[in-house]
Amino acid sequence: MPPVERPVCQFAAEPPQSSLPHGRWADTLQQEFMAACLRVEPEEGEEIGSLGTITWFPDRTWHGRTYVPATARTSTGMELFGYVSFSPGDDEHDPGDFYAWADYTPDTADQHPDWRMDISQEAVGGWRGDGDDVAAMTLVWGVPLVRGGKVATAELGARTVDQCAVTEDRFTLLAPDAYADEYMDVVLWDATGGELARESLYEED
8 A cells, every 4th residue: 555645543542341331340430430520510500410320331442541431411411421541450450540531511412303423522632643733532432323333433534543333332432533634523334334324523513
């Protein structure tokens, strides 16, 4: 293959290495995520309410840290979303150096019957390319709202830069965004490679 004009990292994150959190591990992550939720400050006139059941998403590991995204509805109908990250453990050491981030939105999928995916995102780092260009390494997690989704991909221009199998109607991507005037689309595919849905991370006017 000929050299590419503007190299950018592709498939930089490890695929999910563990099942969705459960048991004592889920309890550990829940404590971290709840602490991050308590730090969220609502806009004037809005009330976040109390946290409901947490939905965990597949893990992704990049740059020496594992990210486990989460969402949860609240008693006032808001949605809290965020992630817990940590340094992975090994045979001799438990996972450590935990960090959690959270935010909220009043804009939920049940208010938008036209949505085909419900996605959240947050930049977790940068990747320096040619010149002064820096890609925003962006964690994206979501739920398909149409039937038959098997794989989600992150598309940067004409390039696929990450993919993740849909597990229990959930997926997580970690890929470069906003690089060299190209921006990420999240695409949902069926088992035959047919495109079911495509969403930009950026709101259209």
